[in-house]
Amino acid sequence: MRLFRNVIAAVALLVFSSCQHVMAFQIAGDTIDALGEQFVAVADAYERALDSGAINSAQYAQFAAFGTKFEAAYPPAVQLWHIGVYTNDDLLQANAIQALENLAGPLTQFALDVEQAVKLLKVTPQVPPATQLKTVPMLQGVHQL
Amino acid sequence: MTELEVSLISGVASLVEQIVTSIIASTSMTDAQKSAALTALGAKLDATAAKVAAVKFRSP
Numbered sequence A: 001m002r003l004f005r006n007v008i009a010a011v012a013l014l015v016f017s018s019c020q021h022v023m024a025f026q027i028a029g030d031t032i033d034a035l036g037e038q039f040v041a042v043a044d045a046y047e048r049a050l051d052s053g054a055i056n057s058a059q060y061a062q063f064a065a066f067g068t069k070f071e072a073a074y075p076p077a078v079q080l081w082h083i084g085v086y087t088n089d090d091l092l093q094a095n096a097i098q099a100l101e102n103l104a105g106p107l108t109q110f111a112l113d114v115e116q117a118v119k120l121l122k123v124t125p126q127v128p129p130a131t132q133l134k135t136v137p138m139l140q141g142v143h144q145l
Numbered sequence B: 001m002t003e004l005e006v007s008l009i010s011g012v013a014s015l016v017e018q019i020v021t022s023i024i025a026s027t028s029m030t031d032a033q034k035s036a037a038l039t040a041l042g043a044k045l046d047a048t049a050a051k052v053a054a055v056k057f058r059s060p
Helices: A004-016 A021-052 A057-087 A091-122 A129-144 B003-029 B033-055
Strands: none
Touching: A021 A091, A021 B003, A021 B033, A057 A091, A057 A129, B003 B033
């Protein structure tokens, strides 16, 4: 799914081509902020999905490996944004966006994956009906004793 | 259209809406207001960066 990544690329292009610095800074900042918020939300979803059994530890580890890269890339992007505002430099703003562009696509894919896993868990019963039937006579037997 | 597609599109639409709102707002601002808006956005970005850094992953 490349939709989100395409939006990021379009924003980068807009920032490059924009002649109004303040507007470009605002757009770049909003985009970086939205990506950060999305990452925090997806990370929270993976924690809950692991606890509920919707995903296994290997799936969690895949996201954790990606998350480590994202966490390393995010602060420099924010710093570039600050420096760009301070120096009134559009190019730095665009660089801040591009630093995160390659991570936006995978982040969206991880979001879709965990959402689908949670959805599958909801429609799949965790305890098979046959197991439930077997335990009922045993419990009845205990009461009779 | 699946529920997942709707969710993704609404997320992207939200970002686009935020950008358009920023464009409209910044065109009618004075220089002082623009400066204040950027300062506020900078603080918001720092707060988000702190939240990103606070995300911890469990070891296998």
